[in-house]
Amino acid sequence: MSLSVAAREEFLAEAHIASLAVEAGEGRGPLTVPVWYDYVPGGDVRFLTDGESVKAKLIAKAGRFSLLVQRGSPTYRYVSVEGPIVLSSPSTLEDLTRISARYLPPDALTGYVHGSDLHALVTFRMRPERWLSADLGALA
Numbered sequence: 625m626s627l628s629v630a631a632r633e634e635f636l637a638e639a640h641i642a643s644l645a646v647e648a649g650e651g652r653g654p655l656t657v658p659v660w661y662d663y664v665p666g667g668d669v670r671f672l673t674d675g676e677s678v679k680a681k682l683i684a685k686a687g688r689f690s691l692l693v694q695r696g697s698p699t700y701r702y703v704s705v706e707g708p709i710v711l712s713s714p715s716t717l718e719d720l721t722r723i724s725a726r727y728l729p730p731d732a733l734t735g736y737v738h739g740s741d742l743h744a745l746v747t748f749r750m751r752p753e754r755w756l757s758a759d760l761g762a763l764a
Contacts, residue, residue, distance in 0.1 A: 627757040632703045633665035635757070638650060639726040641710035644671070646679065647686045655682055661691065662723045669705065669718040672715045672723060675746035683748060691750075699761020707753035715745035720724075 627635065642661050647655040655680055661671040673680050683689050687709055694702040717753060721737050728736055 625715070625759055627701070627759055629705065631663070631759075632719045632755055632757040633694075635701060636669075636691075636693060636703045636705065637665055638693075640695070641727075642671070642691040642693050644679070644689055644691055646682045648682055655679060659691075660723050660727050662726060666712060668751050670719070670723065670747055670749050672719055672745045672747045673729075674744050675714075676744065680746055680748075686711065689748075689750060699759050701759045702757065704756040705750075705752040705754070707751045709726075709748055710751045711715040711749040712746055715742060715747040717742060719747045720745065 629719060639673070641658050643656055644659045644661075645656045648655040655678065659671045659673070661669055663669045677715060688707060689709070690706040692702060692704045694700070720742060721733070723734055724736055
């Protein structure tokens with residue numbers, strides 16, 4: 625059963641590891657990689673990556689990407705969202721800290737942030753346009 629707008633946005637706002645997919649070119653399937661991300665209901669999806677990575681270059685070329693987040697235990701649930709890049713900019717310390725804090729324990733956060741090469745990172749913001757979602761436990 626599809627999730628309501630509020631339920632899908634709430635689920636996407638949780639700290640799941642996302643599978644990011646972006647067009648990789650003619651004759652190839654999409655590049656699909658795991659990413660940490662940030663989302664606040666009603667806002668844009670944000671994630672950061674090395675600006676020289678294959679992922680960053682493909683996203684800049686395609687101008688859009690998709691994310692899939694899922695829960696693999698009952699009730700099984702997923703949300704997929706796709707949309708255009710509305711901003712790409714050099715990552716700030718705030719970007720890096722906010723996204724990393726969703727995934728790391730507090731005692732590891734400072735070391736991770738300070739050990740990262742902030743100058744190599746770019747933050748992408750995607751405006752969700754198309755959503756797919758389901759709670760597969762609702763089928764039982």
